Amino acid sequence: MKLDFEYGLGTMQAELPDNTDVFISGETVKDPACIPEDQLEAAYLESLAHPIGMPTLTELAHKGTTVTIIVPDRVKGGEQPTSHRKLSIKYILKELYAAGVEKKDILFIISNGLHPRSKASDAKAIFGDELFNEFWHSGQIISHDSEDQEHMIYLGTTKRGDPVYMNKYVYDSDLPILIGHVQGNPYGGYSGGYKHSATGITNWRCIASHHVPSVMHRDDFTPVNGGSLMRHKFDEISMHMEEKMGHPFFCCDAVLDTYSRQIAIYSGYAKEMMPISWKLADKRTYVHWAEKKYDVLVFGMPQKFHYGDGMGTNPIMMMQALSAQVLRFKRIMSDNCVIICSSACNGYFHDELWPYLREQYELFQHDHMNTLPDIDRYGEYFATNEEYIRKYRFCNAFHPFHGFSMMSCGHIAEMNTSAIYIVGAQEPGYARGMGLKTRATFEEALEDAKKKFVGQNPNILALPLTYKRAAVHLCMKNPEEDCMDEYGHRH
Incomplete structure (x- = not known):
């Protein structure tokens, strides 16, 4: 069979055996039904009227209450007019104003963590024209700056000993509201909830307690699941923030489908809300489909996706993208599985976005650097490089420590x-x-893999659009055949 896979700015064709299986997110297995657009308002109002585990916004707020609304960056979540960010903010503002909160006491913070700080164009895409024009020009939409020491606060350590730093605007506010997406994430199962606060409004020293080899290379991390040490650290860090603030975050999270449409809306106290939201999200995300283990996975990598232009050509970002798929698909991979992936791999590092990765790549080629964890000892050296920090703060680049989490x-x-x-x-x-390994074509790579690794009749799974659609975590059709369930229990 002939299939087209993403490649650079276009596609590359592969001729694969006719018995190749094909899986496309949102098509091969349909998502649970999303909320019809004409019912979204009612769904938001219902969720906000009955938050899980805490009072409503109208009970929590009053005239004089200072509010921070923490909003995810552009990496995921959709930007359509009915996106979760746009609609949740609309209805949350309605509740706050009804309680007497004044516009001047509301601050929006884009929770980019170590990702690039948002430009005006990013903020406009996230918020839409109306909200952008209402709040941007008065300085009430800002992007988290993890290196702005004046507006970061150190809160001590968790019981496990992990350092907790937090955005001081959020810490000082009376009512911190987290807008989140319950969408499959290779790091701990899902975005949203406590993952949002543990990564989006902190700094590299806090993130270095979990986005590191000692956590990510443990047996409990792969395949992706909600019971890993990383996930527990997210919860511990965020609950430590709540303890020090003296009150919990108010969360409004949406379970999203392949096209970032809302399947359900959940509001309230993250500790109680997350497990409930995950039960529904599991039906969309952990897809029990495979009837056999696969020896070969075939997919394509575009130049631009997820973290930005160059994600599919920068060699370090390529490795992260490949590993993210392993995390998602490990349950259906055979023990000797091979990946065949197209990439233009044209030397485009996008140095403006990742100014430190070319240096990091070159460092990896020398000085006894045999595997990626060998470079981890340079993490603090890069993370404290003043020029790279300035580019993060003022030039919309990734923070230099982000590269080490990618290497991990x-x-x-x-x-x-x-x-x-x-x-x-x-x-x-x-x-x-x-x-x-490198080969010119899919066909050459498959023939080489047959000779060396998988034999002449391998089970092949093709995954078109795997980086273009919100991913699922593929599982065996019979859950008993999975090496691990959704919550980290091994079979």
Whole structure:
């Protein structure tokens, strides 16, 4: 069969055996029904009127209450007029104003964590024209700056000993509101809830307690699940924030489908709300479909996706993207599984977005750096580089420590595959420098894999659009055949 896979700015065709299975998110197995657009307002008002585990906003707020509304950046969640961010803010503002809160006492914070601080164009895409024009020009939409020491606060450590730093605007506010997305995430199962606050409004020292090899290379991290040490750390860090603030976050999270449409809306206290939201999200995200384990996974990597332009050509970001798929698909991979992935791999690092990754890549090529964890000891050196920090703060670049979390994730692909082939690379040395095999075509890569790793009749799974759609976590059709359930229990 002939299939097209993402490649650079276009596609690349592969001719695969006719018995190849194909899975496309949102198509092969349909998502649970989303809320019809004409019923979204009622769904939001119902959720806000009956928050889980805490009072309503109208009970929590009054005239003089200072409010921070923490909103995720553009990495996920959709930007359509009916997106969760836009609608949740609309109805939350309605509740706050009804309680007597004044506009001047509301501050929106884009929770980019170590991601690039949002430009005006980003904020307009997130909030929409109306909200943007209402709050941007008065300085009431800001982007989290984890290196602005004046507006960060150290809250001590969790009982486990992890340092907790927090955005001081949020800490000082009377009512902190988290807008979140319950959408599949390779780091701990889902976005939203306590993951949002533990990563979005803190700094690199706090994030370095969980986005590191000692956490990400544990047996409980792969495949993706909601019971890993990383997930527990998210909860502990965020609950420590709540303890020090003296009150909980008020959350408004939406379970989203493949196209970032709302399946359900949940509001309230994260500790009680998250498990309830996950039960429904599990039906969309942990898809029990595979009837056999697969020896070969085939997919394509566009140049621009998820973290930005160059994600599919920058060799370090490519490794993170490959490992994210391993985390999602490990349950249906055979023990000797091979990945074949197209990438232009053309040397485009996008140095403005990731100014430190070229240096990091070159460092990895020398000085006894045999596997990706070997470079982890340079994390603080890069994270405190003043020029890279200035580019994060003022030039919309990723924070330099972000590259080390990418390296930590990137090693997971090597840990769980026999080989990874990059096909169509224009500068194949960059791929080989990350330990990847290179071939010109899908067909050549498959023939080589048959000879060396998977035999002449491998089970092949093709995954078109895998980086273009909100991903699922693929599972065996019979849950008893999964190596681990959704919550970290091994079978």
